[in-house]
Amino acid sequence: MGARADETELRGRVADLRSALKVAGERIPAAVRTSVDDALTTADGRLDLGVEHTVVALVGGTGSGKSSLFNAISRMTFADVGVRRPTTSLMTACAWSERADALLDWVGVDRERRINRFSSLDGDQETQLTGLVLLDLPDHDSIATIHRETVDRVVPMADLVVWVVDPQKYADHALHAGYLQGMAGVEGSMLVVLNQLDTVPEGQRAEILADVQNLLTVDGLGEVEVLGASAVTGDGIAEIRSRLATIVGQRSRAALRVATELSRAAEQLTDVLPAEVARRSASGVPGTVDALADLVGLPERTTTAAHTLDDGTRAGADGALTAASVTQLREAWLERAGAHLGPAWRDSLVEGTPEDEEIARRATAAVRAVRLPAGPSRGVRGWRAATAVGAVLGVVALVAWLVLVLTDAAADDVQLLLLGLGVVGVVLGLVGVLAWRGARRAQSRARAETFSGAVREGLARVVHDLLETPADAVLGAHAEARTLALAALSREAARHARSGD
Numbered sequence: 001m002g003a004r005a006d007e008t009e010l011r012g013r014v015a016d017l018r019s020a021l022k023v024a025g026e027r028i029p030a031a032v033r034t035s036v037d038d039a040l041t042t043a044d045g046r047l048d049l050g051v052e053h054t055v056v057a058l059v060g061g062t063g064s065g066k067s068s069l070f071n072a073i074s075r076m077t078f079a080d081v082g083v084r085r086p087t088t089s090l091m092t093a094c095a096w097s098e099r100a101d102a103l104l105d106w107v108g109v110d111r112e113r114r115i116n117r118f119s120s121l122d123g124d125q126e127t128q129l130t131g132l133v134l135l136d137l138p139d140h141d142s143i144a145t146i147h148r149e150t151v152d153r154v155v156p157m158a159d160l161v162v163w164v165v166d167p168q169k170y171a172d173h174a175l176h177a178g179y180l181q182g183m184a185g186v187e188g189s190m191l192v193v194l195n196q197l198d199t200v201p202e203g204q205r206a207e208i209l210a211d212v213q214n215l216l217t218v219d220g221l222g223e224v225e226v227l228g229a230s231a232v233t234g235d236g237i238a239e240i241r242s243r244l245a246t247i248v249g250q251r252s253r254a255a256l257r258v259a260t261e262l263s264r265a266a267e268q269l270t271d272v273l274p275a276e277v278a279r280r281s282a283s284g285v286p287g288t289v290d291a292l293a294d295l296v297g298l299p300e301r302t303t304t305a306a307h308t309l310d311d312g313t314r315a316g317a318d319g320a321l322t323a324a325s326v327t328q329l330r331e332a333w334l335e336r337a338g339a340h341l342g343p344a345w346r347d348s349l350v351e352g353t354p355e356d357e358e359i360a361r362r363a364t365a366a367v368r369a370v371r372l373p374a375g376p377s378r379g380v381r382g383w384r385a386a387t388a389v390g391a392v393l394g395v396v397a398l399v400a401w402l403v404l405v406l407t408d409a410a411a412d413d414v415q416l417l418l419l420g421l422g423v424v425g426v427v428l429g430l431v432g433v434l435a436w437r438g439a440r441r442a443q444s445r446a447r448a449e450t451f452s453g454a455v456r457e458g459l460a461r462v463v464h465d466l467l468e469t470p471a472d473a474v475l476g477a478h479a480e481a482r483t484l485a486l487a488a489l490s491r492e493a494a495r496h497a498r499s500g501d
């Protein structure tokens, strides 16, 4: 991954974590909030210094040739090389970068002791070292305390420390006891260069290099790479440059440190944002609507609404819910919706949920608002009329027929016609009665369904507005904060998966 892409990714992770903090706000425990916030501030500071840089410090005893190597590696003659010891008292820096000033301010290199390798004409040959910030340090074994202090301050800031030793003093006790033995554990960020190899007869060079390696093994640094070089003849310089190119091509220690800190911060956040917390409260809604329907006495009210033919508001008129009657329902809801939430999140859920009074008032109003068409339905009215017509017709015709039969006043045809009409009327009356009763039952059923459906709909709205919506606001924030924290984690995991480091 390129250094810029690395920085962009790290800034993205900082932004995600910052958003997570913002979304969650004070619902994150104060200690975690402070710790994550501090980590983000530190990360920002490091990113501002530029994590694309790899700081390499040349450290060693006076006269070992640090300044000479600095010049040889940078192919310039910027550092002072001297015969009088110690020569270097002020750090010198060469940056293969145009953005290293903030970093060099932080390291403490004077402005006039910096040189930018990109401003030189042969910059093209230097691109393989892009990102390198090479530091020439004063001697660590100096008679000048300030030199030692500089070394002690800068060594921990470096991504790679190059210990420069020479054939005369490589076994120096101050070097091994004072510095090298303390480096065990961070061998990966050091390199030893045995300089002035030109002063050693060719036949003895391998032996002396092996000796340096042995001493390092005794120091507990057996893994550390030892390179031989001569700043005067230029032998071994290409190898050092190529070694440095490999190192600057890897993720800088600064980037790694920021990445690690961000992962730790992300983990702290995900720890207080458990995965078990639901993202929404919808699953608790049907049961709560049922419970509220029972509380308002929906079954009895439905029976009333079915059998009374007024506009339906009478069914919901009496019996307003009391606040106390919904207390348990509200508590059960909060218990369920807030399962697994941390204490501050739970408080926020409780605070965001309207009080018992409000729920009781809205539920009562929802029941009272239901209206049904008043009076009998058209079917009922029709069959009632048909019954009446049939009954009248039947009775009149039969009475007329009876009178005519008894008085024998009419022809047989007329008697037969009246008898037929009477029978038709009676049948129509009987069918009418049955159909009338059926239509009344159907109307009751329809009224019951409409009433109960409308009340449940109204109560569902109450549950949605007063319970589900506020709960989802809290659960949504929780889920969002967790997703952001996970994004900051998983991006890192993805990076590891890509680069295998």
Ligand SMILES: Nc1nc2c(ncn2[C@@H]2O[C@H](COP(=O)(O)OP(=O)(O)OP(=O)(O)O)[C@@H](O)[C@H]2O)c(=O)[nH]1
Pocket: 060, 061, 062, 063, 064, 065, 066, 067, 068, 069, 080, 081, 082, 083, 084, 085, 086, 087, 088, 089, 137, 138, 139, 195, 196, 197, 198, 199, 229, 230, 231, 232, 233
């Ligand atoms: N023969 C030989 N002489 C070298 C080599 N490297 C440096 N010198 C000489 O050693 C002397 C000291 O070199 P510097 O580069 O100033 O050493 P330094 O480590 O920077 O010394 P301080 O700044 O005092 O800590 C100079 O006279 C250099 O010319 C080398 O590889 N071979």
Ligand SMILES: [Mg+2]
Pocket: 066, 067, 068, 080, 081, 087, 088, 136, 137, 138
């Ligand atoms: Mg020097």
